[in-house]
Amino acid sequence: MSDPAMSDPRDDAVPVRGRRQWDLPKQADPTAPLLEVRDLRTHFKLDRGWVKAVDGVSFNLADGEALGLAGESGCGKTTTALSMVRLLPENGRIRKGSSIKLFGIDLVPKTERQLQRYRWREISIVFQGAMNALNPVIRVRDQIAEPVRVRLGQSETSSRKRALELLDLVGIPSRRSDAYPHELSGGMRQRAIIAMALACDPAIVIGDEPTTALDAMVQAQILQLLEQLRRDLGLSLMLITHDLSVIAETCDRALIMYAGKVAEEGPVSRVFTAARHPYTQKLLGAFPNIRSDRRTLEVIPGSPPDLLNPPPGCRFAPRCQYVMPICSEVVPPEITFDDGVRVACHLYTTASEGAIGSQTTTVEPTAATAAAASPASRASA
Amino acid sequence: MSGHFLGRKLGQAAVTIVAIVLLNFVLFRLMPGSPDRILLRNPNATPEAIAAIRERWGLDKPLFPDQLVDYIAATARFDLGDSFKFRGQTVGDVILDRVGPTVLLVGLGELISVIVGLAIGAYAGWKRGGVVDRVGSSVSLVLYSMPYFVIGMPLIVILAAGLGWFPTSGMQDVGAETGFVGGLVDLARHLALPLLTVSLGLIGQYSILMRSAIIETRSEDYITTARAKGLPDGRVLRRHAFPNALLPMVTLIAINFGYVIAGAITAEIVFSWPGLGTLTITALSARDYPVLQGIFLLVAISVVIANLLADLVYGVLDPRVRV
Numbered sequence: 001m002s003d004p005a006m007s008d009p010r011d012d013a014v015p016v017r018g019r020r021q022w023d024l025p026k027q028a029d030p031t032a033p034l035l036e037v038r039d040l041r042t043h044f045k046l047d048r049g050w051v052k053a054v055d056g057v058s059f060n061l062a063d064g065e066a067l068g069l070a071g072e073s074g075c076g077k078t079t080t081a082l083s084m085v086r087l088l089p090e091n092g093r094i095r096k097g098s099s100i101k102l103f104g105i106d107l108v109p110k111t112e113r114q115l116q117r118y119r120w121r122e123i124s125i126v127f128q129g130a131m132n133a134l135n136p137v138i139r140v141r142d143q144i145a146e147p148v149r150v151r152l153g154q155s156e157t158s159s160r161k162r163a164l165e166l167l168d169l170v171g172i173p174s175r176r177s178d179a180y181p182h183e184l185s186g187g188m189r190q191r192a193i194i195a196m197a198l199a200c201d202p203a204i205v206i207g208d209e210p211t212t213a214l215d216a217m218v219q220a221q222i223l224q225l226l227e228q229l230r231r232d233l234g235l236s237l238m239l240i241t242h243d244l245s246v247i248a249e250t251c252d253r254a255l256i257m258y259a260g261k262v263a264e265e266g267p268v269s270r271v272f273t274a275a276r277h278p279y280t281q282k283l284l285g286a287f288p289n290i291r292s293d294r295r296t297l298e299v300i301p302g303s304p305p306d307l308l309n310p311p312p313g314c315r316f317a318p319r320c321q322y323v324m325p326i327c328s329e330v331v332p333p334e335i336t337f338d339d340g341v342r343v344a345c346h347l348y349t350t351a352s353e354g355a356i357g358s359q360t361t362t363v364e365p366t367a368a369t370a371a372a373a374s375p376a377s378r379a380s381a
Numbered sequence: 382m383s384g385h386f387l388g389r390k391l392g393q394a395a396v397t398i399v400a401i402v403l404l405n406f407v408l409f410r411l412m413p414g415s416p417d418r419i420l421l422r423n424p425n426a427t428p429e430a431i432a433a434i435r436e437r438w439g440l441d442k443p444l445f446p447d448q449l450v451d452y453i454a455a456t457a458r459f460d461l462g463d464s465f466k467f468r469g470q471t472v473g474d475v476i477l478d479r480v481g482p483t484v485l486l487v488g489l490g491e492l493i494s495v496i497v498g499l500a501i502g503a504y505a506g507w508k509r510g511g512v513v514d515r516v517g518s519s520v521s522l523v524l525y526s527m528p529y530f531v532i533g534m535p536l537i538v539i540l541a542a543g544l545g546w547f548p549t550s551g552m553q554d555v556g557a558e559t560g561f562v563g564g565l566v567d568l569a570r571h572l573a574l575p576l577l578t579v580s581l582g583l584i585g586q587y588s589i590l591m592r593s594a595i596i597e598t599r600s601e602d603y604i605t606t607a608r609a610k611g612l613p614d615g616r617v618l619r620r621h622a623f624p625n626a627l628l629p630m631v632t633l634i635a636i637n638f639g640y641v642i643a644g645a646i647t648a649e650i651v652f653s654w655p656g657l658g659t660l661t662i663t664a665l666s667a668r669d670y671p672v673l674q675g676i677f678l679l680v681a682i683s684v685v686i687a688n689l690l691a692d693l694v695y696g697v698l699d700p701r702v703r704v
């Protein structure tokens with residue numbers, strides 16, 4: 001048991017967790033935060049060295065919360081998600097010193113066999129490809145029932161009943177329950193995958209670009225479904241997307257990643273209206289109107305660094321318009337502001353040198369940032 | 382599986398068989414050494430005798446349409462003519478005598494190789510780089526690359542001639558034990574080495590193909606999904622990866638069936654197994670064209686049927702082709 005004073009003070013934490021149909025894992029600390037990721041470093045081994053795909057990422061996910069993960073393609077979003085349940089490609093390693101605590105249980109030291117207990121029952125994932133995430137030779141209904149039967153030990157009959165309930169929940173008519181994946185449309189398939197992700201009533205659902213492959217109208221429907229399920233079931237959601245408007249519409253907090261590190265993280269209302277990190281500002285600048293324009297993020301000039309040999313100091317330095325001498329030498333520490341926003345950028349550390357390394361120091365935005373956030377400076381970029 | 386799918390596949394098979402029958406006709410009439418000359422084997426034959434023979438075999442009529450029509454009509458009646466070599470026997474009789482041993486050898490060999498080869502290949506590919514993979518893959522590659530007589534010869538030299546555990550040739554001992562069980566044991570002892578020869582080569586081939594099919598399947602998204610579900614590794618392999626990796630194998634095994642028969646022919650010769658393989662050699666050296674023609678037709682049709690079966694099995698295994 002950890003000190004209750006250290007635990008998440010949110011009042012609704014207990015009710016959400018109390019909605020669970022299944023017991024918490026035995027070692028779970030009921031007062032611990034739902035998910036606490038600290039200094040996650042996931043690297044891929046290549047002949048030429050290690051690709052530092054995720055390099056020191058920390059974040060929390062509270063009960064019932066939706067966290068949106070954004071950043072250009074290749075910045076480590078998927079790797080972060082796969083690290084949670086260790087479904088990495090064979091050359092992927094979670095390095096020493098990383099910790100992923102679920103109900104206070106660190107998943108990193110778990111063996112593959114031990115980890116199976118947490119997959120799907122605690123953390124399930126909706127993958128990007130609705131086309132390929134379902135097994136083409138097994139009926140959709142049976143794929144949904146499978147974890148209920150195998151993981152929760154339920155009978156054939158009751159697991160099938162649960163599958164039909166879930167299909168109903170995500171809006172797939174029961175007459176389609178016999179279908180094979182290829183017999184369903186892309187949107188239907190993604191609904192079925194969502195139903196499958198809910199099968200064991202997990203604590204956390206991760207959506208890795210769950211709507212990217214779908215056309216705009218179906219995208220909207222799927223997001224609406226996720227929203228509704230989150231409200232009805234009290235899901236805790238980690239939503240990965242490179243579409244910032246999706247995060248603005250559906251998430252409580254946003255985590256902006258750049259080149260394997262957290263650039264900025266905080267409440268959506270703050271991050272999207274008063275972006276502090278130059279990268280976040282660029283991202284938002286690529287979205288003149290978050291709600292209507294769905295341009296992709298590729299419009300930022302330059303490209304992300306090679307993660308085999310990332311630049312020393314700030315990884316955004318080669319593309320940053322505010323770059324300072326210190327930026328290419330010292331890795332910017334993460335600074336947390338009063339409004340709950342966390343930023344890793346030297347623009348905010350130079351003001352209070354002594355704050356470097358501290359995660360809780362409050363720093364007011366400097367003049368440079370204030371200017372950076374203004375529309376005029378964006379236009380000149 | 383819909384009737385439409387079944388009908389289409391049956392139609393394709395029928396068209397192929399018609400094509401084979403036509404090819405058979407053309408092929409054996411283009412061959413050097415016309416049948417009449419071989420039939421007579423007598424340089425001093427009188428023109429009258431030759432004419433009589435030609436009339437007897439219908440060779441005096443024009444190739445098209447008369448000979449072709451006669452040929453097709455006869456084939457449709459399963460009348461493949463008389464053997465040159467085995468006087469007094471029809472081609473049908475000669476082949477029928479020898480079909481059993483070959484079916485036994487090829488059938489059992491296919492069965493064993495499919496089961497063992499797919500199992501080894503699936504496991505090796507799943508645990509890529511593991512012990513089974515490293516040992517299995519190199520052994521498989523060696524076996525795959527060896528012609529059947531190279532596999533068969535050492536087996537004869539060591540296990541049959543050397544250790545005397547198995548007979549070196551034939552299908553039955555002369556004056557073999559009587560009785561059903563005794564006969565079966567005798568047959569099994571004779572069958573063991575040719576069967577092993579055929580199976581070893583095929584196991585090597587199937588396990589190599591299955592290994593790469595599994596490796597390809599392993600990186601599919603639905604396998605990641607299955608693992609994300611927290612299913613035990615063995616279940617992910619058996620329930621999710623194997624059935625999908627099996628799909629390309631069904632086609633490969635069917636396409637390969639002609640080569641299996643060709644391989645069995647070699648193995649039969651090595652072990653003097655009294656099947657179609659040894660018959661082919663006999664017929665070849667005697668220029669027994671009707672018998673060769675019959676064997677060719679039979680083998681070709683069985684390959685077509687194997688492919689038809691593969692299509693049907695595929696249709697059962699893969700819901701996507703049932704439409």
Ligand SMILES: Nc1ncnc2c1ncn2[C@@H]1O[C@H](COP(=O)(O)OP(=O)(O)O)[C@@H](O)[C@H]1O
Pocket residue numbers: 044045046051053071072073074075076077078079080089090091092307
């Ligand atoms: N198996 C792998 N081996 C080497 N590098 C990889 C591997 N998988 C991903 N990467 C690299 O890791 C980085 C992060 O990838 P990913 O997590 O997929 O990014 P995102 O999901 O944000 O697009 C990329 O630079 C990618 O090239």
Ligand code: SF4
Pocket residue numbers: 277278279314315316317318320321322323324327332344345346347
């Ligand atoms: S640390 Fe320097 S280079 Fe990096 S984002 Fe901040 S200002 Fe730009």
Ligand SMILES: [Mg+2]
Pocket residue numbers: 074077078079
């Ligand atoms: Mg990704």
